[in-house]
Structures are given as C-alpha cells and as structure tokens.
Amino acid sequence: MSKTNAGRFFEDYTVGDVITHAVPRTIKMGERALYHALYPARHALHSSDQFAQSCGLPFSPLDDLVTFHTVFGKTVPDVSLNAVANLGYAEGRWETPLWPGDTITATSEVIGVKQNSNGKSGVVWVRTTGRNQHGEVLMSYVRWVMVRKRGQGPAPETVIPELRSAVAAADLVIPRGLDFSAYDFALAGEPHRLSDYAVGEVIDHVDGVTIEEAEHMLATRLWQNTAKVHFDATNRPDGKRLIYGGHVISMARALSFNGLANAQMIVALNGGAHANPCFAGDTVRAWSEVLDIAETPAPGVGAIRLRLVATKGAAGVLRTDDGKYHPDVLLDLDYWALMPE
Template sequence: MQKTNPGRFFEDYELGMVIDHAVPRTVSGGERAMYHALYPMRHALYSSDEFARASGLPSSPLDDLAAFHIVFGKTVPDVSLNAVANLGYAEGRWLKPVYAGDTLRASSEVIGLKQNSNGKTGVVYVRSRGYNQHDECVLDYKRWVMLRKADLDAPAPDTVIPDLKSALNPQDLVVPEGLDFSTYDFTLSGEPHRMSDYEIGETIDHVDGVTIEEAEHMMATRLWQNTSKVHFDVTARPEGRLIYGGHVISMARALSFNGLANAQMIVGLNAGAHANPCLAGQTVRAWSEVLDKAETKAPGVGAIRLRLVATKGGAPFELKGETGKYNPDVLLDLDYWALMPL
C-alpha cells in the first residue's frame, strides 16, 4: 500500500467532488509579525489593536490576505500540487475577521471541468471555503487551475464551466460586525484621503518597488504550507521556481498603501489573473484604478472597487496590447472591493 501522496491529476477529479483538506492551523500574533516582515504592510487596522478597537473591532485581525494564504495553502496538496498554473479567481468573499487564537481549516468542491485540446492538461474549477473553530465560514472563493494528466488515455470528462459573476455586487459584501469609521483617525492611518476623494476611473501610481528575493519567497510559501512543486522543486520547472501568485498579490497590496492607505479591509475578490510568471530577482511595482464606489450600512464605512495591477517594471497604466493580451511586463491583474471611510 502506497503511503505517500503523489497528488491528484486532472483525470482524478469529478464534478461535485468535495475534499476536506488537512491540516487545521491555529494562528497567532506570529503570523502577523511574519506577514509584516515579508511584505511592507502598513495598513493601520491590521497593525494596531488600539486603532482596530477605535474602529469598533475587538482587536486587530489577521491581515485579510494572510487569512487567504492560509486557507489557500490548505487546498494545495489536494487541488494544485501538480498544477501547471493557477489561472484565476472569482466571487471571493471575506465573511468574518480572523483573530489570533482562531483555528482555520478548509474544504473544496469541484464545480467545473474542461480538458484542454492538447489532451495533456485540463482545467479544474473549485469553490474553496475556510472555516474557523466554530464552523463559521470566514472565507469563500472560487478559482480555476490547469493540471497535468498522468494517464493521457483517460477519457475526457464532460465539459462543465461554471457561470461566474464578473463582479460582486456591493450588497454581496459582508462588513465585519461592529465596524465603525465615523471617528476614523486619518493622522494615524497615514493619509488624509477618504472615499469621496477618489473618482471612478482615477488611476494611482504607487511609486515604490520591491525586488523579489528567492529566500523570502520560499519562506512565505512555507509559511502558508503551500506545497505546490513549481514553487519549490526546480526540476518541476527547469526555467526557474515560479513565485507563488499570492506572494505577488500581497506585495502589490502592500505597495498600494502609498495612495490607498485608507483602503483598510479587503472584503471581496471579483476577479484575478496571474498574467505572466514571476521569478526571483524581478522588481514588482504596482498601480491601481478606481472602478466603482458604494456606501454600506455600517457607520462611516464605504466600499471601493479597485483594480490592482502588479508589473515587473513596465510603464504604469498600460495593461494590454492591441491584441487584447496582457503586456509582458504585467504580472497580476486583481479586481477587489475594500472598505474605506466615506
């Protein structure tokens, strides 16, 4: 009897399959400290218990993307261990804040399958959920990943591509219970700009850049217990270890502080694409575009929809060429909702 896990291949998935992932993870202040060491994170709500309490929360939560990485990492051994690439995200919602002492686990359901025309790979669509120790869903998102076939003669499944929303409606967003920005301290947050200061269609160059280091990427991926071979084993990808896409997302989000310091909490993920591979030694820069704005029922709290683009040095505000394909310098195109004082 084989004791080791070689991971699933495309032909191993069936529509409707539900996978409960190992291993639960109890988080502490250590995750926050490590997250802030890996990325230049400075958003006040995730840095200060006092700022969080003044905003109506019991304490400073774990950064929203750190919670995402932990849940995502749980899914990797069962969903994307043998992935060629993680292709995209949709309908992501942060439903409850995660605090030190919470224990997270994850479960995924296969919601779509499509074999590629080459017969060697296929795309698997999953809906993944993260739960805390009270069995409360804290995170719910969909993603699709390209996987190899181990048995090229395995029959192709019926093609099922899920109908995914192009964007979440503002009413789909969940504002954390008690959140209140009516007495928001703009001095402590780092910038004076509130949601009414941003215009739909406005673009923001976040100015700074960070060079991706091999050691930091490896440490981050291990921190999230992400075991995908392309991130660790150079023999799985001889052209170079692929930087975990979430590492690029967090780096770009951290860079966006300069110009969007008051976009405090990510609560919705509308769409996301890793446009081109990222390798160690490349310098990540970022720019944003304001796509939409909405009010919420929480006092003083608005929702701002943003496109966050990470590049490896390309000119800001240039996304796609005349053919409609992403420019080769574009690493990430992420569409998300964040909470910001009105």
C-alpha cells in the same frame, strides 16, 4: 503499496465532489510578525489594537490576505500539486475577520471540469471555503487551475460553471461593529477618504521591491503551500523557481498603501489573473485603477472597488495593442475594500 501522495490528476476530479483539506492551522501573532516582515504591510487596522478599537472592533484582526493564503495553502496538495498553472479567481468574499488564536480549516467543492484540446491536461474549477473553529465562514472563493492528466484515457464530461463577473456591493459582508465615524486619518497615514477618489482614476503607488528567492520560499512555506514549482528548481525546464502568485498579491497590496492607506479591509475578490510568471530578481511595482464606489450600511464605512496591477513596468500599462497582457504585467486583481466615507 505506496504511502506517499503524488497528488490528484485531472481524471481524479468529479463535479460535486467535496474535498476536506488537511491540516488545521491555528493562527497567532507570530503569523502577523512574519507577514509584516515579508511585506511592507502597514494598514492601521491590521497593525494596532487601539486603532481597531477606535473603529468598533474588539482588537486588530489579522491581515485579510493571511486568511486567503492560509486557506489557499491548505488546498494545494489536493487541487494544484500537479497544476500547470493557476488561471483565475472569482466570487471571493471575506465573511468573518481572522482573530489571533483562530484555527482555520478548509474544504473545496469541484464545480467544473474541462479537458484541454491537447488531451494532456484539463481545467478544474473549485469553490473553496475556509472556516474558523466555530464553523463560521472566514472566506470563500472560486479558482480554476490547469491540471496535468495521468494518462491518455477518456475525459470526464465537460461542465463549465457560470460565475459572476463581480461581487455586488450589496453582498459585501461588513465586520460586526465596524464604524469609521471617528476614524483618525492622521494615524492611518493619509487624508484621502472615499469621496476623494473618482471612478477611472489611476494611482501610481511609486515604490518597488525586488523579489528575493529566500523570501518567497519562506512566505510560501509559512502558508504550508507545497506546490513543487515554488521550491524545486528541477520542476521547470528553465531551472527557475516560480514565485507563488499570492506572494505577488501581498506585495502589490502592501505597496498600494502609498495612495490607498485608507482602503483598510479587503472584503471581496471579484476576479484575478496571474498574467505572467514572476521570478527572483524581478522588481515589482504596483498601480491601481478605481472601478466603482459604493455605500454600506455601516456608519462612516464606504466600499471602493479597485483593480490592483503588479508590474515590472510603468503604471497604467496593462495590455498590448492585440489585447494581451503586457509582458511586464504580473498580476491583474479586482477587489472590493472598505474605506471611510
């Protein structure tokens, strides 16, 4: 009997199943150093204890996407090891900051399954929850993936979950103690507050970064993500390693500092699509569109809903005339962030 794990196939998922993911991961300052080495990340709240303390927090939390990547990486061996594609995200919420020294565990509940018409694969929906060592929810989100079938056997009964198109502003969780009433715009890097942004505004983040093979594999290993397509060049017919979609998310978020330096904390993930594959040698640029603006109960703290687009092309270009994503578009991400009013 084989002791190795070939991963789950479509037939192995049943709605209602709860999967406990291995391996607990304690996150310390080394992860921050590596994260900031891999990406041009420099939001002040995630860079300085003193700045975070001036905003009412005990010290600087880890970047919000460190939580996402670590939780996501835990799920790969059980959810997407045999995935054809990661299709989308919804209903994501960050509920507790990740502090240096916290230990992350993750579970996923299967909430939907649907076999594709070709009979060779199917879509699986899971709701994943990451917790710290105290059992507090760090974040939760829904994602759906296309997974290969093991054989040509019968398909499970189709269940498609109903998902909200966006997290309501009233449901955003504001970190305990967060207070932007004495916010230092000079130290943060830009003078723009929430009232300086308008719904419909498009921001070209100007800068670009060329993706390197070694860096994307280092990043993906950092999150203990074992998906074959990111490492094994024989896993795709074209002989290329696919860039982990989260690497593109973090790169675009970091690039968005230029124009959104005060969008300090990500608190919700409304939706997202990896529109086209990214490969080493591609130069990634980013632009954002302001989708909504809201108040929060925390002093001086507002919320801004943003569409973040990573692209190899021009700012503002998202779809072609037939409604499909433009071939240059790599990522279309809809999220809420906290910003001083």
